[in-house]
Each structure stands twice: as structure tokens, then as C-alpha cells.
Amino acid sequence: MKKYSLAIIAMMLISFFTHASNEAYVKAMQKELQAMGSAQSPEDLQKVANGFARIATMAPEEWLPEYYAGLALANAGFRSQGGIEEKDTFFEKAKKHAEKAASISPDNSEIVALQGFITMGELAADPNSRGQHLSAQAMQTFNKAVNLNRKNPRAVVMLAQMELGMAQFFGQGPEKACGLVETALDMFEKEENKENNDPFAPKWGKDMALQMKGACS
Amino acid sequence: MKIIVTCCLLFLIQPIFAQSTIKGLVTDQRGQTIPGVNIYLKGTFEGTSSEIDGTYFLETEERGTHILVFQSMGFKSQEFEIDLEGKVLEINSTLKEAINEMKAVTISAGAMEASDEKKAVVLRPVDIVTVPAAMGDIIGAFQTLPGTSNVGNDGRLFVRGGDASETSIFIDGLKVGNAFGTTASNVPTRTRFNPNLFKGSFFSTGGYSAEYGQALSSALVLNTVDFPVRNQGDISLMSVGGGYTQTLAGEKSSLTASANYFDLSPYQSLIKQNFDWERAPFGWDAEISARQKWGKSGVVKAYLHTESNGMKIWQPVPGSEDRGQLVGVKNNYTFGQASFKQLGKNDWSYYGGVSYSNNVDQFNLDPLQVRNQNQVLHSKAVAIKGFSDRFSIKTGLESYLYTYEEQLLSEGLSRDYQDHHSVLFTEADYYVSNKLILRGGLRAGNSSLAKQTWLDPRVSIAFKFDHDGQLSLAAGQFSQMPVEQLRILDQSLHNTRADHLILNYFLSKNGRTVRAEAFYKDYKKLLTYEVAQLFPMPIGFDNIQQNGEGYARGWDIFYRDQKSFKNTDFWVTYSFVDSQRKFAHFTEMVQPGFAPRHNGSVVIKHFIQPLQSQLGVSFSINDGYTYDNPNLPGQMKSKTKSFQDLSLGWSYLPKPNLIIHLACSNVLGRDNIFGYQYANVANEKGVFEENPIRLQAPRFLFLGIFLTLSKDKTANNLNNL
Numbered sequence: 001m002k003k004y005s006l007a008i009i010a011m012m013l014i015s016f017f018t019h020a021s022n023e024a025y026v027k028a029m030q031k032e033l034q035a036m037g038s039a040q041s042p043e044d045l046q047k048v049a050n051g052f053a054r055i056a057t058m059a060p061e062e063w064l065p066e067y068y069a070g071l072a073l074a075n076a077g078f079r080s081q082g083g084i085e086e087k088d089t090f091f092e093k094a095k096k097h098a099e100k101a102a103s104i105s106p107d108n109s110e111i112v113a114l115q116g117f118i119t120m121g122e123l124a125a126d127p128n129s130r131g132q133h134l135s136a137q138a139m140q141t142f143n144k145a146v147n148l149n150r151k152n153p154r155a156v157v158m159l160a161q162m163e164l165g166m167a168q169f170f171g172q173g174p175e176k177a178c179g180l181v182e183t184a185l186d187m188f189e190k191e192e193n194k195e196n197n198d199p200f201a202p203k204w205g206k207d208m209a210l211q212m213k214g215a216c217s
Numbered sequence: 218m219k220i221i222v223t224c225c226l227l228f229l230i231q232p233i234f235a236q237s238t239i240k241g242l243v244t245d246q247r248g249q250t251i252p253g254v255n256i257y258l259k260g261t262f263e264g265t266s267s268e269i270d271g272t273y274f275l276e277t278e279e280r281g282t283h284i285l286v287f288q289s290m291g292f293k294s295q296e297f298e299i300d301l302e303g304k305v306l307e308i309n310s311t312l313k314e315a316i317n318e319m320k321a322v323t324i325s326a327g328a329m330e331a332s333d334e335k336k337a338v339v340l341r342p343v344d345i346v347t348v349p350a351a352m353g354d355i356i357g358a359f360q361t362l363p364g365t366s367n368v369g370n371d372g373r374l375f376v377r378g379g380d381a382s383e384t385s386i387f388i389d390g391l392k393v394g395n396a397f398g399t400t401a402s403n404v405p406t407r408t409r410f411n412p413n414l415f416k417g418s419f420f421s422t423g424g425y426s427a428e429y430g431q432a433l434s435s436a437l438v439l440n441t442v443d444f445p446v447r448n449q450g451d452i453s454l455m456s457v458g459g460g461y462t463q464t465l466a467g468e469k470s471s472l473t474a475s476a477n478y479f480d481l482s483p484y485q486s487l488i489k490q491n492f493d494w495e496r497a498p499f500g501w502d503a504e505i506s507a508r509q510k511w512g513k514s515g516v517v518k519a520y521l522h523t524e525s526n527g528m529k530i531w532q533p534v535p536g537s538e539d540r541g542q543l544v545g546v547k548n549n550y551t552f553g554q555a556s557f558k559q560l561g562k563n564d565w566s567y568y569g570g571v572s573y574s575n576n577v578d579q580f581n582l583d584p585l586q587v588r589n590q591n592q593v594l595h596s597k598a599v600a601i602k603g604f605s606d607r608f609s610i611k612t613g614l615e616s617y618l619y620t621y622e623e624q625l626l627s628e629g630l631s632r633d634y635q636d637h638h639s640v641l642f643t644e645a646d647y648y649v650s651n652k653l654i655l656r657g658g659l660r661a662g663n664s665s666l667a668k669q670t671w672l673d674p675r676v677s678i679a680f681k682f683d684h685d686g687q688l689s690l691a692a693g694q695f696s697q698m699p700v701e702q703l704r705i706l707d708q709s710l711h712n713t714r715a716d717h718l719i720l721n722y723f724l725s726k727n728g729r730t731v732r733a734e735a736f737y738k739d740y741k742k743l744l745t746y747e748v749a750q751l752f753p754m755p756i757g758f759d760n761i762q763q764n765g766e767g768y769a770r771g772w773d774i775f776y777r778d779q780k781s782f783k784n785t786d787f788w789v790t791y792s793f794v795d796s797q798r799k800f801a802h803f804t805e806m807v808q809p810g811f812a813p814r815h816n817g818s819v820v821i822k823h824f825i826q827p828l829q830s831q832l833g834v835s836f837s838i839n840d841g842y843t844y845d846n847p848n849l850p851g852q853m854k855s856k857t858k859s860f861q862d863l864s865l866g867w868s869y870l871p872k873p874n875l876i877i878h879l880a881c882s883n884v885l886g887r888d889n890i891f892g893y894q895y896a897n898v899a900n901e902k903g904v905f906e907e908n909p910i911r912l913q914a915p916r917f918l919f920l921g922i923f924l925t926l927s928k929d930k931t932a933n934n935l936n937n938l
Contacts, residue, residue: 028262043252047266050255053288054264057257083727093290128728128779128786129341140446170829170873 028055029064029200036072042090045076053097063105064200070097070114071204077121087125094118109149110202116141116158138162153187154205156180160212178216184209237301239275241309243267243287251289251312259284259296277301291317314651316606321651322681326691326721326734327424329362332417339730339775345412348820349833349866349880352919354407355418355439356397360837361818363734363773363790364422367837368811369860370891370910372405373397376422377738378769378796378812379434379715382700387429387438389518389556392617394574394593399548401530402754403891403910404492409502409524409550411475413462416442423736424691424719427642427658427675428599428613433697433715433740441518444508445471449927453477456484456920470509477502484918492913493531493540500526500548514560518570521553529581532753535896536906542753545581550574564603569613571596579626582753586626591701594618607648615640621701634708636666636698644675652681664698669711671696686724686731693717699744707761714741728780730788733772740767743800750897751802767798767806784824792816803845807853810892813839813860833866833880844892847905857890876923886915 032051039045052069059065077090095118101111116138123134139162145155160180167174188206243254250271257264258279267273280301285308287295292312299306331340344358351357356374360367366375373381386396388410400406419438421429429436444466451462458479465472481497502524509517526548533541556570572595580587599613617640622633644658660673675693682688696712704710721734743765749757773792779785796812799805808814818837825832841857849855866880883889893907900906 024262043269046253050253050266051264053255054257054262058260058262085726089290096290126728128784133341136446166873169826170870171827 025055025059025062026199028058032068033200036068039072039075040079042076042080045072045079046090048072049076049093049097056097056100061104063101063108063111064198066097066101066104067111067114067202070094070101070118071202073097074114074118074121077118078124084125088122091118091122091125094121107148109145109152109155112141112148113145113152113155113158116145116155120158120162135162135165139166151187151190153184153191153209154202156187157184157205157209157212160184161208164212164215174216177212181209181212181216185213237277237279237303238305239273239277239285239299239308240305241273241307243271243273243289243310243312245292245312245314251292254287254289254292254310254312256285256287256310259286287312291315291320316648316651321648322654322679322687324654324656324677324679324689324691325687325723325732326677326679326689326719327421327717327736329420329422329732330417331420339732339777345418347822347831347833347866347868348835350820350835350837350862350864350882352880352882352917353412353921355410355412355415356408359420359437361788361790361820361835362420363732363775363792364736365792366794366811366813366816366839367818367860367862368842368891369862369889369912370403370405371811372400372407374435374437375811376435377736377771377792378767378794378798378809379738380809380811383432383434383697383715385429385432385436387436388520388552388554388572389441389570390428390438390568390599391554391556391570391572391597392431392574392593392595393552393572395550395576395591398526398550399546399576399578401528401532401544401546403532403894404498404528404530404913409522409552410439411477411504414441414504414506415439422734423717423738424675424677424693426656427644427660427673427693428611430640430642430660430662430673430695431617431638431697433695433713434738441506441520443516444510445473447927449925451475452924452926454922454924455479456918457481468510470507472505472507474505475503485914488914488916488918490914491911493533495529495531495543495545496527498526498528500524511557511559515558517555517557519553519555521551523551525549533908535752535894535908536900543581543583544753545579547579547581549577564609566601566603567599569596569598584627588622588624588626589701590620590622590624592618592620608646610643610645612643613641615642619701621705623702623705632705634666634705636664636704638665639663654679658693662696664712666704666708667698667711668709671712684724685726686722689719689721689723691717691719691721703744703746703758703761706758710744710761711742711763713743713763715739716741728778730775730777732775734774735772736770738769740765740769740798740800743767743798745800745804746802748802752894752897755802765798765800767796767800769794769796769798769812771795782823784826785821786823787819787821790816790818803852805852807845808843810842810844810853813842815840829870831866831868833864833868835862835864835866837862842892845895846893846907847895847899855893857892860889860891861885861887862889874925874927876921878919878921878923880919882917883912883915888915 032048036048039048049069049072052065056065073090073094077087080087080090098111098115119134119138119141123130123138142155142159145152146159160177164174164177167177243251245251252267252269254267256273261279263277263279265273265275282300285297285299287310293315295310295312297308329339345355346353348358348361359365364377368375374384375381376384386393396408397406398409417440421436425436445464447466449464453460460475460477462475478501480499485497504522506520511517527546529545531540532544552574554570554572558568560566574593576591578589595617597615601609601611603609617638619636624631640662642660647655656677658675663670673694673696677691679687679689695715698712699710716739718737724731742763744763745765746761747759748755771794775790777788794812794814797806797808816839820835823832838861841859843853843856845853846855863884864882865884869877889912891910893909895905895907
């Protein structure tokens with residue numbers, strides 16, 4: 001009996017500690033996600049990324065902290081008003097986090113889409129000399145993300161964005177891109193209504209789809 | 218009971234009162250504040266970031282001994298052991314900068330990179346195919362860069378007063394023998410390799426790394442595409458031929474195979490030529506390349522290229538009215554290589570491989586029939602050890618086996634030689650900081666045929682200013698065995714030698730690039746000889762000696778701008794070369810015919826969005842080529858009129874997977890003259906009669922249609938780059 005009690009106490013203690021660290025993880029993630037929602041400047045986004053990076057060192061088996069650190073830095077790169085070099089520094093940091101996330105969770109559609117998003121940022125930093133090379137690479141990456149998960153609205157909407165740019169460039173109609181935007185919006189809606197078992201699963205990107213929808217109609 | 222309750226209360230209350238505060242300032246070694254530094258207590262979720270002014274503030278309920286970490290990309294992390302006792306702690310941190318490949322200085326003396334990945338680049342791979350004058354030849358694009366001269370009747374690379382044999386070409390670090398197609402004299406040649414094969418290149422006009430040797434002037438290192446992104450088929454239809462390339466791309470491996478055919482006959486029957494062709498140039502090539510990822514970080518590449526081509530041309534004899542001498546050229550060429558790259562443990566990395574080139578030329582100079590065979594087998598193994606982020610050493614071992622054979626088929630005579638070179642090189646890079654790098658290298662070689670051992674030291678230093686410009690200085694010794702045609706006559710010939718000194722300034726910022734360079738090159742042990750006859754090709758060498766010498770000095774400047782004009786990218790180059798040398802059959806110092814003093818070029822590319830087209834213009838000019846007129850006293854005292862070429866190109870993308878490219882060289886039809894050929898003997902009036910050396914046609918017109926077939930409809934040929 002005594003043995004059993006000891007075992008039960010030990011188990012309770014273990015679950016208490018894991019629960020405690022899990023609770024800390026949840027709290028920290030909630031805090032940083034909230035901060036990310038209100039972050040405006042690249043400096044704020046860098047701070048958010050630092051926060052996620054800290055969580056990542058505490059929870060090395062989770063891909064989401066690395067993913068969000070990468071996403072925050074990619075957004076910082078997009079919003080940076082500096083020159084190409086400053087933007088590239090953000091994207092370079094973002095890539096490192098995305099790579100780490102991918103090594104924790106390989107073949108993850110969300111991470112692949114984030115990698116494509118970073119490539120899109122590098123392209124936007126210097127479209128003249130990077131356009132040819134990187135637009136193909138970004139397209140390829142989004143296609144891969146869609147193939148890994150056909151229900152990932154972020155992969156679809158960013159693919160639509162690339163398609164739209166391509167169509168404008170070649171003076172073609174935006175039909176294909178706009179069709180993809182509609183699909184993406186459907187998926188966003190489903191995502192919102194679905195109970196996700198991971199409360200921190202990526203949910204961003206709908207505003208991008210809405211903005212594009214405006215351009216389509 | 219009361220005690221227990223009190224204890225419990227204490228236990229509960231204590232953390233609230235025990236909040237500790239840590240604050241301070243984060244600066245770099247020069248006292249500048251650093252924003253965005255990640256500051257946290259190791260092993261906890263507690264942390265903060267530094268503000269724009271470098272200050273930070275961290276409140277924590279943790280207690281006891283902890284480790285406070287300061288972390289920021291570009292700096293070495295710093296850790297402090299601290300005791301948290303509910304008080305205010307002030308900790309200022311000075312972070313040491315880490316060596317960052319993205320920001321650190323690079324040695325740019327003598328070097329021009331074309332790459333998508335690095336920053337100190339002059340060209341992008343895509344530029345190579347879109348320079349109108351280049352007509353899709355890699356070398357054509359490099360001829361618009363500083364330090365090169367355009368020798369239109371040859372087509373090869375001439376760098377800073379050096380002749381074409383002084384440039385060595387490498388693919389993935391391995392030597393390529395006979396990289397240019399064989400041709401008749403004064404018929405320009407091209408590189409054998411398709412520019413789409415390469416993702417980047419490194420072109421050095423001097424002072425290059427100890428990793429490369431047997432080139433007095435210049436090394437051109439081409440790097441093949443790592444992994445193509447998708448399965449696709451590429452069809453090319455050109456005014457001079459056509460081809461097909463199929464790419465199969467997998468996750469871990471890929472395969473590309475292509476076959477091309479060209480024949481200039483239909484084109485030449487439509488457009489009038491200056492040359493008298495018996496059979497216009499024709500040929501085919503086939504190549505296959507495979508890449509395989511190996512383990513976690515290794516890559517193995519294999520590449521095989523084989524081709525066959527020929528031509529027959531009547532070359533006019535000075536002073537004669539008839540068709541002249543019939544010269545037939547037949548060439549068979551194979552190049553194969555296998556290379557690997559592997560990251561090891563403890564900051565070791567390795568690469569190397571084997572390459573083999575086999576070139577067989579058959580010349581028909583009625584009544585003479587000559588067959589030359591040149592083979593090069595190169596093997597190389599290199600190891601790099603990083604001792605820290607500041608210091609690394611690269612060491613390599615190489616073996617070159619050169620085999621050369623000449624046969625006089627019509628007489629049944631033959632002669633050959635074989636030479637084995639063993640080479641050991643080592644090079645150390647030391648970053649004093651992100652702003653200063655020192656590099657020292659040594660290259661030791663031994664030739665079995667010449668029974669000579671040599672040691673070539675090389676050094677360079679580069680400094681980066683606060684405005685991002687960088688200044689580099691490079692110096693070194695370079696050795697090269699004489700050309701095969703002379704070595705076979707005297708097998709005891711030793712290395713020729715050049716010493717380089719180069720000072721370079723490079724700045725690339727926000728879409729604009731400035732590069733200025735001054736150089737001095739000293740030649741020693743050049744070959745001199747007597748020659749019985751110069752025309753149609755030099756024959757009857759005698760009294761070969763190695764007491765020639767010379768120098769080349771000058772400066773050049775390059776400016777590229779992708780920013781100032783919308784949708785426009787242009788570059789302007791000027792090179793000044795002052796070169797004199799005693800070499801070949803000259804008995805005094807002369808300015809070589811391949812080294813014009815003033816060289817300039819302008820390339821403009823303008824994208825016209827509504828037409829989905831890119832318009833390209835390139836203009837090249839020099840002050841003329843020196844030549845030797847036997848009717849006048851002295852040697853090489855005459856000079857041709859200025860060379861000028863205006864080329865236009867139009868690339869049209871009507872659909873994402875279709876490119877139509879139209880280009881025309883020498884649009885103005887200028888009658889460029891590269892020199893004169895003289896009769897071997899004087900006529901009855903005592904005059905050596907002359908023939909000007911011209912272009913094969915006033916203009917060259919190129920039309921190409923490139924179609925890409927793939928599941929991804931947006932793919933086109935350019936995406937391979």
C-alpha cells in the first residue's frame with residue numbers, strides 16, 4: 001500500500017510539474033500572441049520575436065514558438081522602412097527560426113508557407129534584381145505548402161497573391177488568382193468555426209484575403 | 218496550528234514581496250547602444266528586450282542564483298551569474314560583435330562575382346544571358362566588365378594585357394581543359410557551356426586565391442546549379458539551331474539531360490558574309506548532369522558534356538586574288554566531372570572531385586593534315602577547418618595529369634609528352650573584426666616534365682568603412698607552364714611567371730555599385746622564339762628561350778545603377794591598360810595586339826511593362842589594336858582605327874513560359890578591323906602585301922524562341938538561373 005501511495009504521490013508531483021511548466025508555456029504564448037496582435041513597428045515585432053525565442057528555448061519540442069518568432073521577424077521585415085540591408089537582416093533572422101521550426105516538425109504546411117512568406121519579403125525588398133529568381137522560388141514553396149495541406153488558407157492566399165502579380169505582369173486576367181482568393185476565404189471561415197485542438201495554431205492571413213478580394217471585384 | 222498557518226501565509230506572501238528588478242544598458246564595443254537584444258533568465262520564461270535607446274528593465278519573481286543571458290544576432294551572447302534577492306540590480310552589458318557572413322568585409326580585390334546569394338556581386342546570373350552583345354555566351358557578358366578587352370576576332374577572355382591562354386576556367390572548382398571551341402584563326406570562338414547550367418560565377422582579374430593556379434592573369438570559376446526546382450522540358454529554336462533539355466527534379470536527387478544542334482549554313486545563305494566559307498560551322502552537343510543529396514549535408518554532382526563540330530573556310534592569302542588557303546577544322550570534345558561537398562563535425566568541411574577533359578582537333582591545311590589531342594585529368598581534395606568564427610584554414614591537395622600529342626597525319630609523324638603536376642595549397646582567413654580581414658595563402662607545385670618545383674605566395678587584406686564601402690589590397694605570385702604547342706618542342710621549359718599587385722575599392726548600396734581598381738602586373742620568363750613563317754599559322758619555331766618579360770599597369774572603374782531610372786538597369790565600364798612585353802617573335806618591348814589602352818562599355822537594360830519586354834543596348838569601344846607592319850621600321854608600331862560595336866537585344870515574354878529573344882550585333886555596320894595579315898615574302902616592289910582582319914559579317918542577327926513545358930505554367934528558361 002505504501003509503495004502505491006508513493007507511486008501515486010510521485011505521479012501527482014510529476015503531473016503537477018509538467019502541468020506547471022505547461023501552464024507557464026500557455027501563459028507565455030498567450031502573452032506573446034497578444035503582444036504580436038498589437039505590435040506595430042519593426043522594433044515591437046523584434047521584441048515579440050525575442051519573447052517567442054525565449055519560449056522556444058524552454059519548450060524545444062514545440063514548433064509553434066519558433067514559427068511565431070519567424071513570423072514576427074518576417075512581418076518586421078515587411079514593415080521596415082529601412083534599406084534592403086535592414087530588411088534582409090530581419091528576413092535572415094526569420095529564416096533561421098523557420099528552419100528550426102521545420103526541423104522540429106518536418107513537412108508542416110504552415111512552416112513551408114511561412115518560408116514562402118519570407119521569400120516573398122526578400123523579393124519585395126528588391127524586386128528588380130530578385131524578381132525572376134525569387135518569384136519562381138516563392139511560387140514553388142507555396143505550391144509545396146498547398147500540397148502538404150490542401151486546407152491551409154494562408155498557403156492558398158499567398159499563392160493567389162503570387163498568381164495575381166504574375167497575371168498583372170503578363171497582362172492576363174485575374175480570374176485564377178481571384179478564384180483562389182474565394183477558396184481561401186472559405187477556408188478561413190471554416191477555420192474560424194472549427195474547434196482546433198491546438199489553441200495556438202496559426203490563424204492569420206484573412207485580412208490579406210479580404211484585401212485581395214477588394215482588388216478582384 | 219497557528220504556526221502552520223503563519224508558515225503557509227509566509228510561503229504564499231513571500232513571492233509578492235520578493236520581486237527583483239534588473240535593469241541596465243546594452244552597448245557594443247564602441248559604446249553604441251543596441252536595441253532589440255533578448256535578455257532573459259536561463260531556464261525560465263522570464264525575459265525582456267532592450268529598447269531603442271539600449272536600456273532594459275526586467276521584473277521577476279524568481280529567487281536565488283540565476284544566469285542572465287544577453288542575446289542578439291550579430292553579437293556573441295553574454296551571460297552573468299546573478300543573485301535575485303528582491304532588490305534592484307543594475308547590470309550593463311557590452312556585447313562583442315560576432316563575425317557575420319552577411320555583414321563582414323569580403324576581399325574584393327581582383328574579384329567580380331555573379332551570384333544571387335552573396336552581396337559583393339557585380340552581376341546576377343540572369344545578366345549573363347541578357348547582355349545583348351553576349352549572344353548567350355558567358356564570356357560575352359564578362360567582356361563588358363572592367364579589366365577585360367574585347368578581341369572580336371578571337372572571342373576568348375583577354376584580361377589586363379594578358380593573352381587568352383592566361384585565363385583558366387574551372388567548373389565547381391575543377392579544371393576545364395579547352396573550355397573554348399576550336400576554330401580557325403581569326404574566326405571568333407565561344408565557350409562550350411550553356412550559361413543556364415550555372416547558378417553563379419566568380420571571375421578574378423588578378424590576385425586570386427591560392428586554391429587556383431596555372432593561370433598568369435585570371436581565373437574564372439563557374440558553379441553549377443544545385444537543385445532544379447521542378448520537372449520541366451525546355452525547347453529552344455534559334456536562327457542557328459535548336460535543342461531540348463529535360464529536367465527531372467526529386468527531393469534528394471535530380472537529373473538534367475540536353476541535346477543541341479547548330480548549323481550556320483541556312484543563316485549564312487540568307488545573310489551575306491565577309492568570310493569565304495566552304496562549309497559553315499556546324500555541330501552538336503549532348504550533356505547530362507545528375508545531383509544527389511548525400512546524408513544530412515552532403516551533395517554529390519556529376520556532369521558529362523560531349524560535342525563534335527567542324528567548319529571549312531577559305532582564308533585569303535595576302536597579295537593573292539584567288540580564294541586562298543582552304544582550312545578545315547574538325548573538333549571532338551568531352552568533359553566529365555564528379556564532385557562532392559560534405560559538412561563534417563567540429564567545424565570541418567570537405568569538398569573535391571575529379572574532372573577529365575579530352576580535346577581532339579583535326580586541321581586540314583591542304584596538303585598538311587594535323588591532329589592534336591589534349592587531355593587533362595584533374596583531381597582535388599580540400600578540407601576546411603574553422604577554429605573559431607574568426608579564423609579558418611583551407612588546405613588542399615591536387616594532381617593534374619596533362620597529356621598532349623601532335624600528329625602530322627599526312628607525313629605519318631607524331632610526338633607527345635606527358636606532364637604530372639602535384640600541388641599542395643593552404644590558405645588562412647583571419648577576421649580581426651567584421652571590418653578587417655587578412656588572408657594569406659601558399660601554393661606549392663611540382664612538374665614531372667619540367668623537373669621544376671615552385672612556391673607561389675599570395676596575400677590579401679580588406680577593410681570595410683562605416684559607409685559600407687570596402688578597400689582591398691592583394692598581392693601574389695602566379696605561375697603557368699607555356700602553351701602545349703611550344704612545350705612539345707622544348708620539354709625542359711619552365712613556368713612563366715607574373716606578380717600581381719591590386720588595390721580595389723568596392724561599394725554596393727541600395728541598388729548602386731561602384732568598383733574602382735588599380736593594378737600592376739609584372740611578367741617574367743616569357744617565351745621568345747624565332748619563327749619561319751607567320752601566315753596562315755605560325756610554323757617553324759626555333760631558338761625558344763625564356764628571357765621574355767613585360768608589365769601591364771592601369772586602372773579601371775565600373776558603375777552600375779538599378780535605382781536612378783525606373784525599370785532601368787545600366788552599367789558603365791572604363792579600363793585603362795598600359796602594357797608592354799617582350800614575347801613571341803618580338804625582340805623588343807611592344808604593346809601586344811590584344812591589349813588596347815583605352816576600353817569602355819555601356820550596357821543598358823530597360824523593362825517596358827506594357828509590352829512585357831526587355832530592351833537591351835550595349836556599346837563597346839576601344840582605341841584600336843596594335844599590329845606589326847613589316848613595311849615599316851620597328852615592331853608593332855601601327856595601330857588600327859578604333860573598335861566600336863553597338864548591339865541591341867529585345868526579349869519578349871508574351872506568356873509566362875515563352876521567351877522570344879532577338880538580338881543584333883554591330884547594328885551600325887561599322888567595319889571593325891582587328892589587325893592586318895602580311896604576306897610571308899615581299900612582292901616584286903619589295904612590299905609585304907596586307908589583308909585586313911575583319912569580322913565574319915558586318916552584323917550578326919540572332920533570333921531565339923525558348924519554350925518551357927512544365928506542370929507549373931509560370932516556369933520559363935530564366936527560372937533555372
